[in-house]
Amino acid sequence: MLLDIFTAVLENEQVHDWSEVEQRRWIWRVARNKMVDAYRKSARIAPVPLEDAFDGLFADEAHAPEQTALRGEEYTQLRAAIGTLPPLQQQILTLRFVHEMRSADIAKQVGKSDGAVRVLLSRALNALRRVCSEKI
Structure with missing residues (x-):
């Protein structure tokens, strides 16, 4: 998320023309919007039950921990x-x-x-x- 915020700052060419106070306000607003976007996105992604995640984890037996140890x-x-x-x-x-x-x-x-x-x-x-x- 921090990377997205700094990317937005670097892509905006007008930021350099603003006063320090305006820059700070704009960066805080961008950060807030990025946080809101992240929360909205996480709400749309359905959680996967832990059991289902482990079932497909070693679908290929060659990568299972026992096979690796052998x-x-x-x-x-x-x-x-x-x-x-x-x-x-x-x-x-x-x-x-x-x-x-x-x-x-x-x-x-x-x-x-x-x-x-x-x-x-x-x-x-x-x-x-x-x-x-x-x-x-």
């Missing part, structure tokens, strides 16, 4: 599993899935051939699958 635990386990891999495989996984680089670009960065990067990536993913399936 995903966090899964990410923690995945990070631990990645930590067991050799440093080169960790680097290749990071470049591929975090930085979304292609295997040819990764090969240039790590000084390996494209085929070697693909093999390393495949072995790293298989090792992660193995570790994750053991925990299930």
